[in-house]
Amino acid sequence: MRGWRRKFQMDRPGEKYVSPQCCSLLDRLEMWSAFLDLATIPDKRSGDLILWVDTYASLVRLFSGVGVATLVALSLGIAIGFIPRVQAFLLPFITVICVIPPLALLPILFITLGLGETAKITLIALGVAPVMVRDITTRVMELPTELVAKAQTLGGNSWTMVLRLVLPQVMPRLINCVRLALGPAWLFLIAAEAIASTEGLGYRIFLVRRYLSMDVILPYVAWITILAVITDWLLVRLSQAVSPWAHPVEAK
Secondary structure: OHHHHHHHHHHOOOOOOOOHHHHHHHHHHHHHHHHHHHHHOOOOOOOOOHHHHHHHHHHHHHHHHHHHHHHHHHHHHHHHHHOHHHHHHHHHHHHHHHOOOHHHHHHHHHHHHOOOHHHHHHHHHHHHHHHHHHHHHHHHHOOOHHHHHHHHHOOOOHHHHHHHHHHHHHHHHHHHHHHHHHHHHHHHHHHHHHHOOOOOHHHHHHHHHHHOOHHHHHHHHHHHHHHHHHHHHHHHHHHHHHOHHHOOOOOO
16 A cells, blocks of 8 residues: 555655655654753743743642542541541532532632632642542551551550551552552643633633644653552652562562
8 A cells, every 4th residue: 555655646746755764753753852942941931941830830839739538538538438427427418429420510610719729739739649548448448447456455556556556558559549549630731721721721722722732742642641650650660669578579
């Protein structure tokens, strides 16, 4: 098929043959050039480096939302899983919240909280926190009753047992929950930035899509992927440092 196309195009007078591989190479060079321009050439209006300003804005929103969700999941998960009265009161409520589509809350958040950073961070936190709370609760409820009984026999109160018994056992699961939550968190971040923002990776993608600027969209998607992979790698290393017992070395 390629040979037929080449022969057909070469036989047409006054035209030069352009290989599809050359077109693909030119496209990649154009995307790389556009990416470097955004990273190294200041914007004519603002004087900022667009790529780094967008990256900083998005990462601040992402880590703020996931950080709030992590604190909520850790505190509520331990309380629900360790205290029966709290479990009876809050677990049905958390179960109901888990089935609400977070993106459906986006207009409500923008109306009540405005178009600033608070609404975006709240969307990310509400989107990932309920599932994280349920996962941490399940891990706490899976703790062997023998460990709890021994801690009580040794005179440990509730606060001591939470700090010395529950928290070390929960940390590997908590970090794993954060790793799993990063995917949905990026989705909520991009959705929020696309609707109401003046900077950010999601904002830039939806800004240039009206011009069909694939030389900007594809590098931005690749950059988001790189950031996500780096964040996941850092979380794995953090889990190995905090809870080495949860990552046994494989026998060679």
